[in-house]
Amino acid sequence: MNGFTLSLRFFLIKHKRALRLWGIAVLASVLLITAAAVAVPIIQNRAAESRSPWTEKPFSGVREPLRLTPHTPYGELSVRHIRTMSETLYSRPPFTYRELDAALWIVEELLAMGYAWDDIEVQEFTWEDVSRMTWMRWEQMDSWIVGDVPRRRVSQNVILTVPGPSDQIIVAGAHYDSLPVPGASDNASGTALLLESAQRMLGQDNHHTLVYVFFGAEEIGLLGAYHYVRSLTQEQREAILFMVNADVLFEGPYLLYMAGYLDIQETPYRDMRLGDDDFTRRWRGMAGALNDEHDFELTPYWELFPNSDHFAFMQEGYTVLFLFGMDFDEHGNLHMRVVHTDRDCYHYIQETWPGKIDANMRAFSLFLEEVLLARY
């Protein structure tokens, strides 16, 4: 024991009480600062959550709608929407603010064409709501999916209901999100097809109730579609007749449609095929008549194509009609040329395959309208 230790000991004994009080004070401050560091972001997050873009956004100054007359050729409105999305709403990755911008634009377009706020529902969902449905983790959503676009933990489906005299529902869907590319074909094309159809429906007498769903977060595993089907009430589930999906409408020269339900055979192994029913036979008849009348080449695709939002509906037992425009390689397999690259751009595709966008959108537009207006 040396002298210094002794005097320290003396000091400690003399000031024991004061030191204990100081210790308590320091400990209390540390706890308070820690609590504040945890609580403040939570409170800020709460405040951010409550500032929903869907209540604060003033939708009153909505723009003029695209002009639609009885003589406007089918597909023309779609092409203009595709150009707008490719030029100004390019790169709409799932769970980002760019995806939100595209959703806001869709709502503005629906209001501009004459629908009321009450006809539209924005179904928000958080990453936590849907993360169980994908193998992807939040941290893994890196450059190929979101690029450097600012991320948010919320995505959304935009839902427009157009009532008809029949309560039976036809769901027409298309996803509006994209990878960090212009996404003209994938999937401004399907989004635009739905917008044109909705605008034309204002001047039509639809028999069935039509529900247009603009899905978010498709590119990371059909998450918007899965969230939609899982949030249906029993009554809604029973009212749905079938689902039509549009995704990638001018990736190649072929105008394809896949029609069917998921027919699962358990023998001798689990085999999933397309089942045929009255709906699919009816649609093939419509496509054939349109081909004869307009010289289209709407072509049935007989294999199961699971990689888009309709598959969420097939898994629930619904019959679906999937519209897509692709190419085949020399082995007869589907072949992608521009999808998921920077070439999936309105101007690139117009220059590379002149007239393709217009031709495909015209055919799909007419086909979709026929499917939606028929009585089943």
Ligand SMILES: [Zn+2]
């Ligand atoms: Zn897509």
